[in-house]
Amino acid sequence: MIRFILRRLLSTALVLLVVTFVLYLLLNVALDFFWDLRASTSPNIAALYESRTRLLDLDTPAVVRYFKWLAGVGGCVVGQCDLGIAWKSGQEVTDQLQGAIVNTIKLITASTIVAIILGIAVGMISAIRQYSGFDYFITFVSFLLYSLPVFWVAVLLKQYGAIEINNFINDPTLSSWVPIILVCLAMGLFWMGALGGGAKRRLITFSAASIITFATIYYILASGWLQQPSIGIVGIIVIGAGAAVVMTFLSTGLKNKRVLYATLSIAVIGALLYMPLQYLFYYVEMNWLWMFGLLIVAIGVAVAVGLAFRGPDPWDTVRTTSFTAIIIAFLIFADRVLQGWTEYSNDPAINNRPIATIGASAPNMDGDFWLTNLDSFTHLLLPSIALILISFASYTRYTRGSMLEVMGQDYIRTARAKGLNERTVIMRHALRNALLPLASIIPVDIITMIGGAVITETIFGWNGMGKLFIDSMRQSELDPIMAYILITGLLAIIANLVADFLYAVLDPRIRVNA
Amino acid sequence: MSTNYDNQNSADLDEVGDNAIEAKETEGLSQGRIVFQKFLRHKGAMISIGVLAIVALFAFTALGVGAIPGWWQFTHTASGPVVNPGGAPTWSLSNIFSPGQHPFGQDEIGRDNFARVMKGTQISLVVMVIIGAVCLVIGTVVGALAGYYRGWIDSVLMRITDAFVILPVIVVGSILGVLVGGASGPMLGLALGAILWVGLARLVRGDFLSLREREFVDSARVAGASDFRIMFKHMLPNAMGVIIVNTTLIMSQAIVLEASLSYLGFGIQPPGISLGQLISEYQTSFATRPWLFWWPGLFIIVIALCVNFIGDGLRDAFDPRMKTIPSWRKMKKAERMAQKGAKR
C-alpha cells in the first residue's frame, strides 16, 4: 500500500514537472510581454522595450529560463523560495501567494465539504426512490446545474442573493404572499417525494413539511429575525433535540432506546452548558485554538456519555453521541457568532448591507474574534454557493449511479434475506459500498472546484489563487502563472493522496492485501 | 400441464432460456434497433433533440451562414435607432404573438440583441461541434490503440490523463485560448478539442481493455483476422456506446467551457462574438439592461441542458442493464384489472 502510494506520488510529481515545462514554453509563446508598450507613443520606446527584455531576461532561451525558474522553486525545499516576480506590479510572487493560498483553500474546503454531504444525501435518496417524481426532479436539477455557466450564476447570485436580500433586510416589506406560499408547497412536495411511502404517509409528510416551512418563514418575517438573527437557548434546545433524534435514527434506529437517551442527554448537556459558555466567551478573548480545544472537550463529553450509557454496543453509542455533540457545539458557535450581527451590520464599513458581494473580508473592519469570523462568513457565502452548485450536481449523479449499482448486488439481497430492515440495509450495507467509487472522483472533483474557483474568485473579487491566475494572465505576468500551476498541481496531488488513503481505509480488499 | 408433449418438440425447449424475459423484450430486433427504440422512449432526450434542432435552425437561418443571407432584418453588427426606451425588448409575455422589431431588445448603441444572440449561438454551436469531432477522432483512435496494444502508447496516455488530474481544464484552456489569440470559433474549437479528448480516450481505452478479453475477439483472431480488422470491425462497434455517449457529454461540457473562456477574455474576443463573450460584454449592464444578460445565458443553458439530456438518453439506450422503466401506475392498474378478472 505504502509502496503503491509512493510510486503514484513519484509518477504524478514527474508529470507535474513535465506539465510545468510544457506550459512554460507555451506561455512564452502565448503571452505578450510588451502589451502595454504596443500602443505607446513614447519617444524612448526602444529603450523601454529593451529594459523590459532585460527585466524579463527574454534574450535567454525559454528552456534555460525554465530551469532557472525551476532552480528557484527547488530553493523552497531548503526554505529559500524564489518564485520570481510579477513584473507589472513588481511584487514578489511569494508575497502575492501568501494570502491567496489560504483564501482559496478556505473557499474550496468549505464548498467541497458542503457539496459532498448534500450531494451524497440527495443522490442516495434519489437512488432509493428511483423513477419516482423526486428522482426525475433531482435528475433534472442536476442536469440544469451541469449546464449552468458559473459566471452567469455568480452574477445572478450577486443580484438576488446579496443586493436584493440586503435591500430586504433594510426594508422588510413583502409585496405578496404568493411566492412564499409557493415555496412552502414546493418544500412539501420535496419532502413528500424524498420520504415516500403510502398515500396516507405522503399526505402527512406533505402537509407537515408545508406547514413547518410556512411557520418558519412566518416566524422569521414576523419576529424580524432577519434583522436580528440568532439561535438562542430555545433554538439550541429544539435543534439539538432534533439532531439527537435524527442521528439516532440514521445510526442505530429509534428502536434502540439506550442510544436515543444517550443522544438526548447530550442535547440536554449542551443546553445546560449554554449559559456558562456565554460567560466564558464574554470574559476570555477567544481564538481558533480555544475553539478547537472546546470541540475536543465536547467530543470527550460525548464519548464519556456514550460509554456511560454503554448498551450492548458502546461504540455505536459513542459514535452517535459524538456526531450529536459536534452538531450542538457547532450550533453554540454559530449562535455566538450571530450575536455580533447587529454590531456588524451597524459598522460603518458594512453600512447595513451585511451580505458581501466582493472580496474576502471587509476593508477597515476590525472587531474581536467573533466579528472577524462573522465578516469572513458573510463574504464566503456567495462564492461558496456558486461553487457548491457546480459540484453538488456531480456528487448527486455519482452517488445515485453508484448506489443503484450497489442496490442490485447479491449481498444486498442477502442482507434483506437476513431480516435486516431497510434502514440497516441502506445505511450499513449499501451506502458503505456505494461510497467506495466516490473516493476516486473526489480528487477529480477538487480539480474541477479549483477550476471553478478561477471564475468565482474573479467575479467575487476573492483574493485567491484563481484570481491571481486570471489577473496575471491578463497582465502577461509569467511567474505568478507558473506559481499558480505549481501550487494547484501540488494541492491536487495532495488531494489525490488523501483520496487514495480514504479508499484504502474504506475498502478492505485494498487495505488487507497490501 | 403439457400433456401433448413429444420429442419432436424438444428443440423448442431450448427457447425457454435464462433470458426469456430479455428475449421477449427484444424479439426480432437487431442490436442497433434495440438501442434506437430505447432511445426513442427516453422522453427527455426526444424533447431535447427537438429543442436543439429548433435552436440550431433559428441560429443558422436567421443570420445566414457565410455568404448566404438570413431572413432576419438586422445583423449583429449594425446599430439602429433605439425603439423602446433603453432598448427594452419589444416582445413580452403580454403580447407573445407579436415579437416586434427587437424581440430580445437592443444594447446601448442600438444593436439588435436577437441578431447578436443568434450569431453567438451559431458560433458557440460550431465550436461545440468542432470540439466534439476532434475529441471523437483523437479520443477513439488513441483510446483504441492504447487499450488494444497496451505497452508504451498506453503509458503515455495514462500520463497525459494524470496531467489533467492535476490541472483544471479551464487553466489549460485559458493558456491555449491566449495562444490562439482570440481567434475565430473554429480555431478555438480545435485548440479546446486538443485537450478535451483525453477523457474520452481514457474511457475508450477502458472499454477496449475489457473487450479484448472477450471471447469473440479471440474467436476473430483464431478465424485469422488481422489486428486492424479486430480493432475496427469487431471491437469498435461494441465500443460505440461509450464513444457516442461520452462525446455527447464532452460537447455539453465544451459549450460551457467555451462560454467561460470567452467570458474571462481568453476565448472569443470582440469583435468576434459568442454566447459567453456576450455575457462578458454585457454583465455590467445587468442592472440597467437585464435582457442583454438573460438571453445569451438562457441559450447557453438550453443548449447545454439539451445536450446533457440527449447524452443521458443515449447512455440509457446503450446500457444493457437498463431495463424498460416499469411504470408503476400501469403496473398497479393491470394488477387491479387482473384481480377484478379473477373475482368475475
Next chain:
Amino acid sequence: MTAQSESQTPVEKGTPILDVNDLGVSFWVSDEWWTAAEGLNYTVNAGEVLAIVGESGSGKSQSSMSLLGLLPSNGRATGSAKLNGTELIGMPQERMQRIRGNEISVIFQEPMTALNPVYTAGYQIVETLRVHLDIGPTEAKERALELMRLVEMPDPEDRFHSFPHQLSGGQRQRIMIAQALACQPKLLIADEPTTALDVTVQAEILKLMRELKSKLDAGIILITHDMGVVADMADRIIVMRAGRVVEAGSADEIFYAPQHPYTKQLLEAVPHLGAGADGAVFGSNLDAVESISSAHREEEEIDPHIDGSRDSLDSTHAGSATVVEGGGSRTDDLDTESREIAERGKVDHQIEMDSTETYYHPGSQADFSQPSALQLRDAAIEYPAIGRKKAFRAAHHINLMVSPGEVVGLVGESGSGKTTIGRAALGLLPTVEGDMVVNGKSIKGLSNKQMRPLRKEVGIVFQDPGSSLNPRLPVGESIGEPLYLHEGMKGPALSKRVEDLLSAVELPTSMRNRYPHELSGGQRQRIGIARALTLRPKLLIADEPTSALDVSVQAKVLDLFEGLQKEYGFACLFISHDLAVIERIASRIAVMRHGYLVEIGKSSQVVANPVHPYTQRLLSAVPVPDPKEQRKRREARDAVLEATANA
C-alpha cells in the same frame, strides 16, 4: 417478539412446516404481466429435503424468493404460502423482516457476491444473530464461532476476522450456511448452493449439508438443476418446467419411475459417470476406496516428506522426444509401482496429493515421433506481464499429445490451467518453455501474422456462447468470417457455405441473419461449433463448450458434436470440469491440477482406476443421478474426502 419465541420451540420431524397453495409469480414486462411460475402446490415437512428441479427459466428460484417477499420491484406473487399457518404472501414488510433470517433463511448461489465485501465474515454472522435475538456482542460472537465450528470452518477464530475476499469459495459458502443457520430457522431455502463451486468443494458442502440436515430439524427447499445433487440430497422432488410443475414425487419415484416425458428426458440427458468404463467407477464402493485411504494414512505416518524432487525429473524429461514413464495400471498394485520407483532411485511409494509428476497409464505415453494434431513437449505457458503485474505461469511441464482424429479430454477444476493449454494451442498465449506443435508445425514464438496461415487448420469452441459471438454481427457473418479471411470467399458462394454449415449443426438456414442475442444458449453454441468447423480444421479446441448450457440442451449439443466429429474426423482437445461429459466424449482423459498434468490415460482407465489422489478425489466427488448408487458412493466419497482432506 412472538416470532422469536416461536422459533425456539422445537418442531417435530415430519410435521408440515410450509404449505404452498397455487403459488404464482409474474413480472411486469413491456406493459403486461409475464408469468414466471404458476400453480405451485407443495408442502415441506420438518427434517425433510424438498428438491425443486428445473432448467433455467423454469421459475424455480423466483417462486422460492416470493416466499420471502424478495422479488424484484416489478414482480408480484399470487396464491398462498403458509408457514405454520401464517400467510407469507402479501405480508407487510415489517413482519416479513422478522421472519427472514429467523424462521426462513436462504443460502444463495454465488458465495463470491452474496457476502458483503467490506465486512468481516464473523460480523456478518453476528449481524444476523443480533437482528433477531436479543443478545450482546460477546455472546453473539460466541454463538457465531460455534456456528462456524458447526459448519466445519477451519480456524474459526482467525476466519472470524477475515474478509470475504480472503476466503476460498468453499469457505465463503460455509459462512453463508452458518449465517443461514444462525437463528435455527424452520425452513431453509438453498438456492443452487453448490453450483458455483468446484466439484470437490461441492462434495464437501454436500457432505456438510447432509450432516446438518440430520442435526437440525429444519425443512429444506433445495433449488438446483443438477440431478446428481438432487440424488444426493433430496427426499422429495418437484420437477418444474417453464413455470409449471410437471411432476412431483419421492426421490425414488422420480428417479426410478418417472411419469412425465420431460422428467424422463431430463434424466436421460444427464451424462452418467462410468457409462463407458471397463469396470466400476472409482468410488462406487467403500472397500476399494478404503484400501487407498488407509494406504495414504500409513504413508503419512511413515514419512511426511516424500515429495519427489521435481528437478531431477525435469532433467530426465528435457530434450527427450519420447517420455516413457511406467506405472502400474492399478493403484492397489503397490508392489510393482514401488519397485519401479525404487529402481529410479526414489523413495516414492505412493503418489502424494501435491505431487506434480504426470502419471501415465499404459498406452498413454506421449510418443512424439508419431504424427499428431497437437503436441505439448514439456511446455510451460505464461500469462504475459502487463505493466507492473508480473507474468503468471499457469501451466508447467506439460507433455501431451493428441493424435489425428482423436478426442482427448482435459479435466480439472478452476485455476488448474486447463483453459490455458487450450488458449496456448491456438497461439493466444505464449509457450515460454518446451515446445508446442500444432498439426506438425511448432507455433512457439510465432507472431500473430505468422500464425495466420496455421490458424486455418485449428478451430475453437468457447465456453460462453454468448460472449464468443460478436454481438454486433449477424451470426451468418460470424460463421462466414474465416472463409472470407482465408479463402477470400464472397457473395453467393459464401452464403451457400454458411447455409450448409447451419444445416450441418441442425439449425434453420434463415437464422443466418439473426443477431446472437436473439438466439437461445443452445442455438448460440451450435453457431459457435459451426464457426469453428467452417474451414474443416484438423484440430478443434473445445473449451467447456457445454458448461453454460442446461442439461437437456447439453445432451443435444454433445450428440451433435459427436456426430460432427465422426463426419469431419477432426482431432479434439475437449476441456471441461465435468468428468461425466469428458468420459462420454473423449477416448483419453488428462487430469490437471494447479498447472500440472497429474494423470493421463484411457477414459476407462482413469475413471475406473485413478492413480493420483487428486483424480481419486475428483472422481469420488462427482454425484451421480441415481439415489441408490449415490448412497453407496457417498460413503466412499466421505472416506476419500477425509483421506485427502489437506489438499
